[in-house]
Amino acid sequence: MSIPPLSPDQTRLLQDGYQAQVRGLLDDAARQYRKILKKVPDHPDVMHLLAMVRSRQHRTDEAIALYRAAAVLKPQDAKLWYNLGLAYTSVERNGEGADAFARALALDPSLPEGVGMLFSARRSVCDWRDDARLLAAIARAADPAQPEIPPFFTLWQDDPALQLAAARRTVRRRCAGIVPKPLPARDRADGRVRIGYLSADFRNHPTTHLLVRLLEVHDRSKFEITAFSIGPNDASPARKRVEASVDRFIDCERDQPAETAERARRLGIDILVDVMGHTNGNRMEIFAGRAAPVQVSYLGYPGTSGADFMDYVIADPFVLPLDDARFFSEKVVHLPDTYQPNDPTLAIAARPSRAECGLPDSGFVFCAFNNARKLDPATFALWMRLLAQVPDSMLWLLAGEEARANLRREAEAAGIVPDRLVFAPHRPLPEHLARMALADLFLDTFPYTAHTTASDALRVGLPLVTRTGRSFASKVAGRLMQLSGLGDLVTDSAEAYETLALSLARDKDRLAAIRTRLEEGTARTRLFDIQRYRAQIEAAYLAMMERAMAGAAPDHMAVAPSPAEGSGA
Template identity: 25%
Template sequence: MGVMWLNEVQHFACSRYTRIHISIISPTVFFNKEKSYQKALRADPSYKLAAECLAIVLTDLGTSLKLVGSVQEGIQKYYEALKIDPHYAPAYYNLGVVYSEMMQFDVALNCYEKAALERPMYAEAYCNMGVIYKNRGELESAIACYERCLAVSPNFEIAKNNMAIALTDLGTKVKLEGDINQGVAYYKKALYYNWHYADAMYNLGVAYGEMLKFDMAIVFYELAFHFNPQCAEACNNLGVIYKDRDNLDKAVECYQLALSIKPNFSQSLNNIGVVYTVQGKMDIAASLIEKAIIANPTYAEAYNNLGVLYRDAGNISLAIDAYEQCLKIDPDSRNAGQNRLLAMNYINEGHDDKLFEAHRDWGKRFMRLYSQYTSWENLKDPERPLVIGYVSPDFFTHSVSYFIEAPLVHHDNENFKLVVYSAVVKADAKTIKFKEKVIKKGGIWRDVYGIDEKKVASMVREDKVDILVELTGHTANNKLGMMACRPAPVQVTWIGYPNTTGLPTIDYRITDSLVDPPDTEQKHVEELVRLPECFLCYTPSPEAGPVPTTPALSSGFITFGSFNNLAKITPKVLQVWARILCSVPNSRLVVKCKPFCCDSVRKRFLLTLEQLGLEPLRVDLLPLILLNHDHMQAYSLMDIRPVHD
């Protein structure tokens, strides 16, 4: 989700007139006074007090004329005042106000500067100079003007507010330039001048979120909303944090609050749709994401999320259409580009060149975003241990973790040094266990979540990794950007993706002869390295428990089952399943999948099987099981399940 900056309210200091309630005094009154003082000066040109009073009256007359719409006549009177008294600061100041209103800012600045020169304590002049500089984007100059203003008038509230606005803008500017710590310092300084300035609080929330200091981000988003109850953006960003922390109910609450403020707020419509997708509530999720697109037809990421929804619901064709619509709007969308490739695996099945060409073309485009290293400082010493690096976001209770645990634990530490780059979003007990085992065996564990991929590539070079193995491919939270930099002389892909990455910087793909037979027609940009027998090494979960007695012995019938996402259960797979069950009398099918909490998804799935000859009464559909222990225990419901789970 992109950061949304709030509209600021910029204040000009009000014109400081030389008489009270001048706006309700008729210009006629000042014309009469002008005549009186001019008459006095004609009688005695050296009458200094009369000259001073005439300058005041002419200035007041100019303001009175301006307020009734005679702007040019007003300007003329200001200049007449200065002709009588060239040192009369309010005339310069009011000229500055008029020229500011006429958007002649260079002239206005000159007038304000002259006013301040004649009256060094003229706080309003400094303040309005600051406004002009701020609106020009010259934030340091604006801040200097506000500082001069507050030096002579410390309690000038408009100047303090404007200072807070300028400091907040400067904080955002330096943050976007890469100095996030200085940005935070400016935001905090803004709150010194205006302790209830919600924009500064909001932007502190954004900054702390980018720094992964989410507890601090929550505090400042809540403060921003407290001081500005119309700040839907703060509510939205709170929802993002809670969603990433798996507090989905709280996330929904925040998004709903944002939408109560801004009903057509496309980001919150999209984000709440994402949460409902995660929960398997596909119908309401689709409705909300579609509303986000209606509210903002160029909202590329909403199309990507709609694609994810369709993929999870098993509608791959619609998913690919949505990803491609996203890419039309944003050709560089990494999420949509990679999600499209992943989805194509489910329908192309690797039997034609289209799938390979899509990966290869993506890789060529993606490579242009990164500079590649062409030399490495690794010592070419055959006696030293080789440094092997592994990078993945899946070193937690994730399917990949069951296949990487054994390699991490059983590395030959005498001949190989292990470095793990963990991009895990939310560590769990398994992450901690992996880290402890790697370090105990002399390896290095680096947490790289949230770190720019180019910086991670630099870390790999500093660690002098010889062989870098990525375990994700085009699945979520991958580090292919780092691999595109080629930080290691030899780069490999393994385990997490069933196809080529398409990246020319990845040299090898580890597989076996069963998954990729030697005579396979499927193409790869990598060279295939086929391990003997099997390219995977499975470590069972301790939560799985002992293998139970087969249910068929007590039930009297065979139960087939699959716990998987619907994208993998293609029409061809369903045809095979239906044929098997129809050939085994009284057998049943149990399928567990997140979207089965949605009635429309359940009905469509059962209807498809019924059309293939399998009665719906023989099928049990289970929704997502949240706890891994309960998920593992649910396998005891089945006698036979396909190994592609």
């Protein structure tokens, strides 16, 4: 189908709209595109551009309608199908997103990031068609002859060298040509260190649930805390709590990266902390422009940024031993307990009954509440073997409707009655935490293990079986369990994991003793002692600043263990 030509005036409107779009002036861009479409309503390229604007404005239903209409007129446009996939997956319509990504890749197999997005969408609904092929493509992410893969998806390969290479490749492309600007002279009127935390997830999000109590308890005699929000405002209690927890909250969602970097420089931020890494919505370009004297990777991404402009990564000796520092572009800062903060004040609702959660009154409940995207065919097959060997057992999962249908089909193919899978609907966090305690044993995924979810389980006294590997992402649950006195439930192979889980399910007395140890033991208090954690991370920040002020280059450092001041809350 031929594309209708634009008049000179319409071409000028298109150019003006595109320039406004690039500068982030989305309302202006949309206005120009709509003027054109009033005269030429069947122009797929203009519809495509307007759809991109509507996506950025979070008007996703309108964006999807525009993409679909444009695809009818221009079905061979791979980028159009790819952007339709992005719109679908942004509102958890992952099955439709996967179909759009597959269509895009069929038209253009070299499409950058296409393989990663197809992998993610398929995994999100537990559609494991071509899973091995997609994983193999991700394993080639460092090959410049292959399409680029978003670094985030290399976390499903237990290969820190691959994760570094993929991250470096993405950073080189995205940040090419960005020249760091000189930093202004620091006004040290009150002598406090100015910390900025930058995130797109200051909302109802697992990372915010981990971080917010730390923001509240930072020592204000030594630190001034600013939050830079580069993501949407969901108006949730979590968002409002972050806004109230900091000295200054700045909404930068509509900023261009250079504008946010300039805000940080004008405020004299000493240490700018990236809570995103290569997760969705990140703006690595802010740091490429050198927004602060010290720039730190922290919490949101269990891997390296691959960027030479990030000075430090905050970790602990278990998840990132110094022997593995060669796989990180940053210098490693070890906190003595764990890199992960936790909020001891999170509310937990009254515990429901099993019946209220769709569980039978008796029988063994295996729980697997990780994001469905972390689940792979081999792990699910292992879980089905456990169900087959433990009579009257069931597997309790979190999954959307499409994933549920796929998992039931996989269970039946493995010889397991699909009704032995019980699916938990999404609930507010206090209710979710309360119901987790009803399970008997949490089964972890690999190589991307439970992170916030592991803390949630330990918080309510639910033991886990986990497996560790070589990568940061594979070790997080293991470290949290060590701190909680459950190091004996950390395995290092699929065989050991399966043997241990089966043994615990068959030995109720042993499992009850472990649960009692977890619920009554004092070891777990270290995981939720936010004052102890605060003292440790603040010592790290002060050490970073001391080096920077002395003109010394960043270097590896370790914070010495020390008791916290004050209470655990």
